[in-house]
Amino acid sequence: MRTHRIRIAAAAAVTAAALSLTACQGAGGGTRDEGRASSTTTTAPTTPAPTGTPAPTATPPSTPTAPGASGNESTSPQGSADAPTVPATSAAPGKNGKNGGKSTAGTVVDRPCDASAVRVVYSPVSRPLNHALLTVTNTGRTACNAYYAPVLRLDDGQAAVAVDQDSKPQAVVTLFPGESAYAAMILSAADGSGQHGRTSKKLTVWFAPRDNVGSAGGPAVLKLPAGTYTDSTTRVTYWQTSMEHALGF
Structure with a gap:
C-alpha cells in the first residue's frame, strides 16, 4: 500500500x-x-500617388489694375490740343451763289470783314456798259460778315461814292474762309447825263462795321486801269452773294 x-x-x-x-x-x-x-529595421511602405492626379501648380501673383480700368477714369488718349477747334454744328451748302463756297448752318458770325484778312480785286466788265466788279475774298482763318456796301473813295475825294439802295440784299453776306462776295460799280451814266466827268486813278475801299458807323479796320487801296471814267452818277451796290446779282443793277 x-x-x-x-x-x-x-x-x-x-x-x-x-x-x-x-x-x-x-x-x-x-x-x-x-x-x-x-x-x-522596418521600413514603412510608401503609398504611391494616385494615377492621373496633377502636381500642384504655384498660383501666379495677381496683376494690379491700371488706373481708369474700373471705369472711373478714361483710358482713351486725349485729343491733340493742337488739333484744332471744330464748330459743333454740321456743315451745309451755303447760299453763296456760284462762288462754290459753303456755310455752316446755325453758326453765328459777328465779325466784320476788314482789309487785313481779305483780298479785294477790281475788274472792268464789258457788259453791262460802264460797270466794274469788286470781288472780296476771305483769306483769313475765321468767318466774317460783309456788312452793307463797300465804302469807296475815288482818288482824294472827300465824299464817299453813293450806294444804290435798291441793291440791298435780304440778309448779310457771311464769308467763311475762301468764300467771296461781290459788289458792282456803276461808273457813269450810260446816256451821258452825268456831270463832273473825270478820269480816276485810285480807289480806296473800306469795310463797314455792324453798326455802319465809321469803318472796320484799315482800307484797301487799288490802282485803277488807265482811262477809268467816272462822273456824278457813280455808285456802288451792296455786297452780294454772286457776281450775277451784283451786275444786275
Whole structure:
C-alpha cells in the first residue's frame, strides 16, 4: 500500500516536471523571436500617388489694375490740343451763289470783314456798259460778315461814292474762309447825263462795321486801269452773294 502511494507520487512529480519543462521551452522560444524582431529595421511602405492626379501648380501673383480700368477714369488718349477747334454744328451748302463756297448752318458770325484778312480785286466788265466788279475774298482763318456796301473813295475825294439802295440784299453776306462776295460799280451814266466827268486813278475801299458807323479796320487801296471814267452818277451796290446779282443793277 505504501509502495503504491510512492509510485503515484513519483509519477505525479514526473508529470509536473515535464509540464514545467514544456512551459519554459515555450517562453524561451518567444523571447528569441522577439529579440530577432527587435533587431530588424522596418521600413514603412510608401503609398504611391494616385494615377492621373496633377502636381500642384504655384498660383501666379495677381496683376494690379491700371488706373481708369474700373471705369472711373478714361483710358482713351486725349485729343491733340493742337488739333484744332471744330464748330459743333454740321456743315451745309451755303447760299453763296456760284462762288462754290459753303456755310455752316446755325453758326453765328459777328465779325466784320476788314482789309487785313481779305483780298479785294477790281475788274472792268464789258457788259453791262460802264460797270466794274469788286470781288472780296476771305483769306483769313475765321468767318466774317460783309456788312452793307463797300465804302469807296475815288482818288482824294472827300465824299464817299453813293450806294444804290435798291441793291440791298435780304440778309448779310457771311464769308467763311475762301468764300467771296461781290459788289458792282456803276461808273457813269450810260446816256451821258452825268456831270463832273473825270478820269480816276485810285480807289480806296473800306469795310463797314455792324453798326455802319465809321469803318472796320484799315482800307484797301487799288490802282485803277488807265482811262477809268467816272462822273456824278457813280455808285456802288451792296455786297452780294454772286457776281450775277451784283451786275444786275
